[in-house]
Amino acid sequence: MTQIYGHRGAKGEAPENTLTSFQQCLKHGVRRCELDLHLSADNELMVIHDPTLKRTTGRRGKVFEQQAADLITYDARKGGPGWVSASPIPRLAELFEKCDFEHWQLEVKSASRTRAVTTVLAIRELAQEFGLLDKVTITSSSREVLGAAAEFTPDISRGLVAEYAWLDPLKVAQNYGCNLLALNWTLCTPERLIKAQRQGLHVSVWTVNEPALMRRLADFGVDSLITDFPGLASATLENR
Structure with missing residues (x-):
């Protein structure tokens, strides 16, 4: 059975990566989610996709230059589907506290060595x-x-996000001891899928928003789909 992950909550229905969006995902009975993390200036884990504030809040500046206490006051509903109420940038801690997901894919954007270590240790502390x-x-x-993550938080599972085929994603995933492969759907051929699953990888395919594509990938046998429309995905896969 193909599982469903809400992409940044329910990005197609509510302002992405906000508490509202994750609550929307849960309303559809979808209890798995994917989100993006950046550190604030005071090393708190903030749930936002871009390193800058412009696209979702209309503000200038970078996430890592601002304090968490300020970031949580910024309304992040710009550029998404229309939403009536303010939807601030959340701390990961707030989502952990208020949302009962059975699995979380926490995507950490590229970072310097120091920042990468700080981020994975912060995730471990909060998850614990x-x-x-x-x-x-x-x-x-x-x-x-x-x-x-492999070195400092070996007790937390790891996943490779693969968007391009210029490197063999299966080899990279193996090198870092990953057990999940988040694969851009355009890279998901039946051959690659079978090979990845034989290697013991859970293959999670993104971002899948069309019902026909959802059905096709589920028929291929992908382990999970990451979608902006968890309600639609749920209805589509239940009707198969």
Whole structure:
């Protein structure tokens, strides 16, 4: 059975990476999610995709230059589907506290060695505090991040985010001891899928928003789909 992950919550329905978006995902009965993390200036884990604030809040500046206490006051509903109420940038801690997901893909964007280490250790500390060590996977396309996770947080599962085929994603995933492969759907051929699953990888394919594509990938046998429309995905796959 193909599982469903809400992409940045329910990005197609509510402002991405906000508490509202994750609550929307849960409303559809979808209890797995994917989100993006950046550190604030005071090393708090903030849930936002871009390193800059412009696209989702309209503000200038970079996430890592601002304090968490300020970031959580910024309304992040710009550029998404229309939403009536303010939807601030959340701390990861707030989502852990308020959202009951059975699995979280926590994507860490590329970072310097120091920042990568700080980020994975912060994830570990928070996951431990909330009793979620076995419910989170640190995912990244960055070797720096995956290397830091393998070395400093070996007890948390790892996943490679693969967008391009210029490197063999299966080899890279193996090198960093990953057990999840988050694969751009355009790279998901039946051959690559079978090979990845034989290697023991859970293959999670993104971003899948068309019902026909959802059905096709589910028929291929992907382990999970990451979608902006978890409600639509749920209805589509239930009707198969």
